[in-house]
Amino acid sequence: HLIHTLSLHDALPILHNMKTSITVIDLACEKGLKELGDNSVIDDIIEENNKLQDNLEETLDLFRLDEFAKDYIPEKINLRELVATAVNNKKRDFIYSKVYPKVIIDKNYYIYTDKKWSKYMLEQIITNAIKYSEKENSYVTFSVVEENNYITLSIEDKGIGIRKEDISRVFQAFFTGSNGRKNKKSSGIGLYMVKLVSDELGHEIHIKSKVGDRKSVV
Numbered sequence: 001h002l003i004h005t006l007s008l009h010d011a012l013p014i015l016h017n018m019k020t021s022i023t024v025i026d027l028a029c030e031k032g033l034k035e036l037g038d039n040s041v042i043d044d045i046i047e048e049n050n051k052l053q054d055n056l057e058e059t060l061d062l063f064r065l066d067e068f069a070k071d072y073i074p075e076k077i078n079l080r081e082l083v084a085t086a087v088n089n090k091k092r093d094f095i096y097s098k099v100y101p102k103v104i105i106d107k108n109y110y111i112y113t114d115k116k117w118s119k120y121m122l123e124q125i126i127t128n129a130i131k132y133s134e135k136e137n138s139y140v141t142f143s144v145v146e147e148n149n150y151i152t153l154s155i156e157d158k159g160i161g162i163r164k165e166d167i168s169r170v171f172q173a174f175f176t177g178s179n180g181r182k183n184k185k186s187s188g189i190g191l192y193m194v195k196l197v198s199d200e201l202g203h204e205i206h207i208k209s210k211v212g213d214r215k216s217v218v
Contacts, residue, residue, distance in 0.1 A: 018056055025049045058189045061120075072114050072200070079109040079153065083142050086122035093127065098136035099157075101126075104143045111151060117197050121205075122155075124190045129157035161211035170207055171195035 026049055032042045080103065087094075087101045094100055111118075129140045138158040145152040162170065173192040191207075198205045 015056065015060060018052075022049055022053050022056065058193075061189070061193055072117070074112055074114055076110050077113055077115050077118065078107070079111050079144065079151070080105040080107050082111075082115065082118060083122060083153070086119050086126060087142070089119075089123055090126045090130070093130050094140075097130050097133065099130050099133045100137075100139050102139050102141040104141065105153075106144070109144055109146075109151060113201055113203070117201060121194045121197050124194045125155050128190055129155060129159065132159040133157055134160045159209075162207070162209040163211055167207065167209065171205075 025045065029042050029046045029049065033039065036042065083103055083105060087103065126140065133140070141154075141156045143154050143156070145154060171191050171194070173189065195205060
């Protein structure tokens with residue numbers, strides 16, 4: 001049997017066509033809602049289209065990770081600006097979910113990392129925090145703990161919490177846990193990718209939580 005490994009270069013035309021189709025569906029749904037008003041069928045199409053978009057982005061991320069060694073540029077980065085950029089990129093998610101960011105980081109904190117990949121990790125964590133926030137009008141808080149010449153970025157949400165038996169497995173590929181099974185949009189890829197990138201960058205990431213209490217990712 002001949003086994004062909006699909007590279008990012010090979011996949012790009014296919015993925016680009018998929019992204020175009022998703023955009024067209026999105027625009028068609030917007031037009032349909034304007035003409036028909038509230039319509040449960042169109043709402044269902046929008047929801048499924050959003051799932052396709054998320055799955056497509058995760059596929060692209062897996063390909064990009066393969067290129068990590070060629071695409072790693074460490075530099076001195078202002079932490080507050082890095083977080084602000086990631087938060088701004090997720091502005092629509094915050095607004096639609098009625099979950100709001102609180103950035104409590106002094107402008108004088110700098111870290112040595114790769115800007116693009118660190119922003120990628122932050123956006124994945126933010127997506128996860130918003131997705132599992134317990135109710136509307138809650139917050140995702142970004143703060144810094146400085147200890148023994150180390151800077152720890154804490155990202156805290158007032159979420160539904162994670163069961164003790166699931167904590168040790170949240171960074172495993174495709175693991176969604178009891179919360180993920182309730183949330184049909186969960187793929188179990190986001191935090192897995194965060195852990196892989198974190199290891200490549202030489203950073204550490206930890207998570208602590210309990211059911212019914214706020215969840216913290218650092």
